[in-house]
Amino acid sequence: MSIKESSSKYSQKNFNDFGLGEKATAGNYRVLNKNGSFNIKKDNVGVLERINFFHVLVSMSWLQFLLIILGTYFCINLLFASLYMLVGIEHLTGIYGTTFLEQFTEAFFFSAQTITTLGYGQVAPIGILTNILAATESMMGLLGFALATGMVYGRFSKPAAKLKYSKFAVIAPYQDINGFMFRVVNPHGNQLLELEASVSLSILRENSELRSFFPLDLERSKVAFLPATWTLVHPITRESPFYQIKPEAFFKRDAEIIIVIKAFDESFSQSVYSRSSYKFNEIKWGEKFTYLISQKDGRVSVDVSGIDNTEPAKLNGEI
Structure with missing residues (x-):
């Protein structure tokens, strides 16, 4: 089943093309760098x-x-x-x-x-x-x-949400289905409140150099605080553009997952934003994240260094 056929629900939504358009994003390349900067060069701009x-x-x-x-x-x-x-x-x-x-x-x-x-x-x-x-x-x-x-x-x-993202995203078991997941953590001492995440899929159309953009529904798109880690999950239901799509199709269609997270920083009393992305080769299929939280000396301990750690996990049926 193609992405277009398996996502009729998504095709009725307003696509977030990030101001680039379906033609401008044609071809195989990264739209958003890992550090949140756009992979765009502006030519023929006047010196002034x-x-x-x-x-x-x-x-x-x-x-x-x-x-x-x-x-x-x-x-x-x-x-x-x-x-x-x-x-x-x-x-x-x-x-x-x-x-x-x-x-x-x-x-x-x-x-x-x-x-x-x-x-x-x-x-x-x-x-x-x-x-x-x-x-x-x-x-x-x-x-x-x-x-x-x-x-x-x-x-x-200058306010900035310096969140740390897991190096890889995973396709892992989720309830009785599967889900696309990645983790974020705030390694700094400042407190972030009212976090809201927006995740979208950018992918080449079949037999075309043009791109389509699909907003991905999340299990939980908002959290009140981020004192530990946050694993964002997109359930792969029948309406998901991930449904019944194999890794080879993602490679061929140059898939890219684009993330934007908005939060309120207590230190600056301002809203801050964080951006990142995952390309098709940064998604691990059939693996899940290891648990990072433990209790030490009467307090909750988070092993930030293990944010990238994964382990094999058997998927539930077909994706």
């Missing part, structure tokens, strides 16, 4: 339209951010040290170096003191041109550090 410094600086890793801040700080000091040397090192008092390298080094550190408005007092500018340079650098320092402080605050205050 592409520039978004705030988004780039807030979204990049901390290591990249710190390297950019330090690199910018170093380059600005190199620039102004060169300008002081160009104007004339004799216009800076307290310079004791005799070689070019020694004088440039002292000018560099004078620039660092000026841009941070620290000013130890050993070196001071003399003459109108040198004072203009020092005043300009001081103003740049005030504005630059204000912007950097805002970026740091923006990074710390």
Whole structure:
């Protein structure tokens, strides 16, 4: 039985094509990366339209951010040290170096003191041109550090639901039928409330490069809290697009399961979102997740490191 024939219930629903459309998603590739980012590249975008410094600086890793801040700080000091040397090192008092390298080094550190408005007092500018340079650098320092402080605050205050998903999804026994399942856990100390999950199947149509999108009904699409783990289950009933579909068909049709989870983060008092996906080769058929919860010292213990652990399980009849 084909997916189309086994999902008349789903064909009457509004498909969530994630703003891409059935033609745009034609072909074999991943729509949504595991980390939640879309696998999309925008070409022929104007330079001015592409520039978004705030988004780039807030979204990049901390290591990249710190390297950019330090690199910018170093380059600005190199620039102004060169300008002081160009104007004339004799216009800076307290310079004791005799070689070019020694004088440039002292000018560099004078620039660092000026841009941070620290000013130890050993070196001071003399003459109108040198004072203009020092005043300009001081103003740049005030504005630059204000912007950097805002970026740091923006990074710390940016809400994000950093959920951990199981590496694989499974097709496992569920009651007297089978179900498509995956697990999520919140490994961080913040509390997430009122979680709501939306799961969809993206799959190529038979004998076509176009895609169809099927929303998947879940055993439980909402939970009030997530203090432990949450196993999301899509029951494979007769109305399910998974019904009587073999693994080979999923491989051939380049199936992808797309997940969106919405939650309320107590720490930020804001709604946060998490996205991920499973491709056909990330689904284990005939396996089930192992149990992660135990009791230790009068408390419930969750082994987060075992979120990916599965074991063989005999399926109930045909899928």
